[in-house]
Amino acid sequence: MNQDFDIIIIGGGAAGFFTAINIAEKNPLLKVAILERGQEVLTKVRISGGGRCNVTHACFEPNELVKFYPRGEKELRGPFHQFASGDTIAWFESHGVALKIEEDGRMFPLSDSSQTIIDCFQDAVHQLGIKVLTGQSVSQIIKSGNHWKIETKQQNFLCEKLIMATGSNPKIWEMLQGLGHSIVHPVPSLFTFNIKDPRIKDLPGISAMVSVKVKDTKLTSTGPLLITHWGMSGPAILKLSAWGARILAEKKYQFTIFVNWLNDIDSAEAENTLRNLKQEHAKKTVSKKSPFAFPNRLWESIVLAAGIQLEAKWADLSKMQLQDLASSLTQSSFEVKGKSTFKEEFVTAGGVDLREINFKTMESKLHNNLFFAGEIVNIDAITGGFNFQNAWTSGYIVACNM
Template sequence: MYDLIVIGGGPAGIFAAISAKENNANLRVLVLEKSQKLLYKVLLSGGGRCNVTNGLFNPMDLIKNYPRGQKELLGPFYQFGPKDIIGWFEENNVKLKKEEDGRIFPVTNRASTIADSLLLRAKLLNIEILKNQDIEKVYKENESFKVFEKDKIFISKKLAIITGSSAKGFEFAKELGHSVKKPIPSLFGLNISKFTLKDLSGVALKAKIKIKGSNFSQKGDILITHFGFSGPAILTLSSIAARYLFDKNYKAELIVNWVPGLSEDEIFKKLKNLKNKKFQKTLFSENLFHLPKNLWIIFLDSFGETFNKKLKDIPNNFFLILSKKLSSDSYTIDGKTTNKKEFVTCGGVELKEVNFKTMESKICKNLFFAGEILDIDGVTGGFNFQNAWTTAYILGQSI
């Protein structure tokens, strides 16, 4: 009989097993992984570089990056946060570096550095790991758990279900008495119907974005792509509005303010001032709001000949129309495109049913959860792995 069986050989599963053995070397710990590759998502992550965590060390700042799980993660982050996982990797001979935007990567820029160090540590701690074990069923009998693979049964005193967003993991949780919030995607780009800016694919700029008729808005970098919009602010918007957009079948209006610091009125005033000062010039020559040149030209061209004239010959009401376009440009969202560098599931095991001091179920004694199976997800920037490290660490310590 094992002391602990972990179902799932992802980052949270492997790290939970490590944490348990680092805390008590005498435990018999087994990790069961469905596929033949351990830490599969780590290897894919961050475009192959693995964005391990984020340089936001203050838990109060850190939690703001979790549309779901904010309240529950505060205490755990004080116990084991980004500084701790950085320290852990350093102790295990992995040097990490912080990029300008706060994201933290291995200095090698290779996700395999992270995966290798976790697996080496697991080996040194004598953690048993079995691959190709597609667990089909689990149940609790008296004081132990029975874990069924096609033709094997494993028995343990404690069970950790750390299966990420896999449907089977959610089924196991439900069978053991838990409620699961419907899993849906988070962190995606927005497809725009009849996208007029597709020729500008690759252009990045700051903007303020909002989903019309909702309170969901963001300010930050957006990226114009051939299908619509992506980039950090769009991904964050997709995360905070994940359930809203899902319910609307990814059909909504996106309102973009291309001059994020200014309102429609302020834009109008600036245009009028320009007309007074530089009346012999045209708007094409004066890129008043410092927009990428091609974007500015596309906007002005969209009004036909209107803005080809000298400023003195343009009536003020045309400036009103342009101010409206710049401050609340409207695009029809008609779908989503998965972000290739990082994506995550919104939904999972209900947080109120888990004790975040131990990661033990409040419903089924000796059952534990960590990582993405929980109804926790972060925006991009290393926050999803930090959830995995933190919850797995606490789980392991409490075994």
């Protein structure tokens, strides 16, 4: 027995809910349903931002906003002129959720709890009469005349318009391939680097403002780097993993990085600074106090790596030792052997080929009345609220084109 709806959204995550709510608000007479394969909805929203939900980023200029998307930069320019971060803030405020900006530009609900966002969405679907059907694992999608037929393990559904908001779901991608869509092979994005190295072994928890480069590539990144028990993480590393998602996958996650602990200061400039320190602090112990904006323990490790004894005084350093120290500061090389997923916020590079989507409407170019929202398409961003912004924007545009 078929259950009929005007619109069905497959996927009960951020993109699915936002799309459904906006459709129902603009078209109160339409019968709308969300099908979710799991028993719970909005699971990624719950854990995102360490349970606080990083809703968006305080970057309000569309042409700047697109620069945070390794895949999708060109395609999102038009959509962001329709609905960007400022619109997201206004939307949530009109639905009773105030947001706040943190120092790094990330935006969270004032409550610092993802539950606020979940409650907002749950209340809205309830008030708008949107059916949320869980435990509905889709087994087949069939184009039947002017309708879509969706078969799940439990029952069959019919609808006029179908919206795919399933994120990185290989089974759904396979079904879309069956409908003629091309899928860009998925690889992980946003991961940390596994590095076993005596220089950082005892420094977990220490962070520094650095620049990082991947050897034999054009990949570079700047920002805070965090030393962890398994290697390196923090924004500088995560950005590198996003921009380099495909290149690093090809390298099978075995590669060399160069870390400049002084960020934008080069070796010659560092050596000059060290010569001045030698004159000013001749009688002081080199390893005792970091003369740079990073912790003493990291400085001590860098001094040792340059082959300088812990008890050495500045006056004792030879020209060669100063050069080695400058080199340790500005171009330390580390061998990366594998990756670790960044918390539970797993992001994938890959999905429906962007050339097969009309970005004015988010509709498939191959099938009428088939739309896409969120990460199911080959768009992904660096960390900081940008992946959610893509979900809101694409969902809003779908809703405008019902």
